[in-house]
Amino acid sequence: MTTPVVTLVVPCYNEEAVLPYTMEILQQYLEELINEQFISNRSKILFVDDGSKDQTWNLIYKAALKTEIIRGLKLAGNAGHQNALLAGMFAAKSTADCVISLDADLQDDISVIREFILKYKEGYEIVYGVRRKRDTDTLFKRKTAEGFYKLMGKMGVNLVYNHADYRLMSKRSLEELERFDEVNLFLRGIVPLIGFQSTSVYYDRKERTAGETKYPLKKMLSFAFNGITSFSVTPIRFVLLTGCTFFFVSLIVLSYFLVLKFFGRTEIGWTSLIASIWLIGGLQLMAIGLIGEYIGKVYQESKRRPKYIVDIDLFNLANPKQLKNQDDAEDLLYNGLSELN
Structure with a gap:
């Protein structure tokens, strides 16, 4: 050569x-x-x-x-x-x-x-x-x-x-x-x-x-997140899996409390109710944000700038x-x- x-x-x-x-x-x-x-x-x-x-x-x-x-x-x-x-x-x-x-x-x-x-x-x-x-x-x-x-x-x-x-x-x-x-x-x-x-x-x-x-922590995290979302849909699948898991867990818990109600052992609980609402709400916001990130990438690609x-x-x-x-x-x-x- x-x-x-x-x-x-x-x-x-x-x-x-x-x-x-x-x-x-x-x-x-x-x-x-x-x-x-x-x-x-x-x-x-x-x-x-x-x-x-x-x-x-x-x-x-x-x-x-x-x-x-x-x-x-x-x-x-x-x-x-x-x-x-x-x-x-x-x-x-x-x-x-x-x-x-x-x-x-x-x-x-x-x-x-x-x-x-x-x-x-x-x-x-x-x-x-x-x-x-x-x-x-x-x-x-x-x-x-x-x-x-x-x-x-x-x-x-x-x-x-x-x-x-x-x-x-x-x-x-x-x-x-x-x-x-x-x-x-x-x-x-x-x-x-x-x-x-x-x-x-x-x-x-x-x-x-x-x-x-020129790569402080903030830019490094952004760079890593961009790499993950540019090459894999695994995060969305993970959110789907998490949602399915919580759904089945909630069915089990619901069945448990129905059994307790049948035997007359239930008590009104404010703490557990609020905790569950915050947990599910947080998961929903996280899922929406993650899906929005992918939609945003599709939007950027579609403009062809x-x-x-x-x-x-x-x-x-x-x-x-x-x-x-x-x-x-x-x-x-x-x-x-x-x-x-």
């Missing part, structure tokens, strides 16, 4: 604190692989700005002016991590033989990128980056993450255990991924559905060098400096960068 064209796709949201370090490290590493002729000299690093409110895009634009190896893609608004990832991968597949996605904080060990590419050269279409252990996580995060993977497995969802979004995908697998036209995306569950030959590479996750995590909108694409430009010749509105966007021309 000839040296492949590789593109690293890095989604970014308010990453100005860590981005200069990330750019330097990734550029050095990719240039090293190019100099060894391990990958093609047409390989790139594509940073995707997911509607950041800080200086993230300006840093990407400056870097793209300085070096050919760094390119940028600016989304019109915050589309979410999964959609930003898709935007970068789909933009890169037009010129790359394979695409490697990773986070901007570089907690995922980039030294295994070499192993990713070796596996690709061996014929694997998808290579998953899998954590050996979760020692850097808090006890709560570690246990909840492990519980999530186990729960998804029991629901019949094929997930790669301890794998996030650090992976290599070939051009062919990306073309197939693009056929999944759903709005509610859960890439960790969708990618294994493609079915092409895949393997895993194991690594140890590092501490974040700067900035703050785009997953993301690209504002500025530096990846497909031969020279990012040509943007400086656009109208005054865009000149204002790049105000203060003229010294780099």
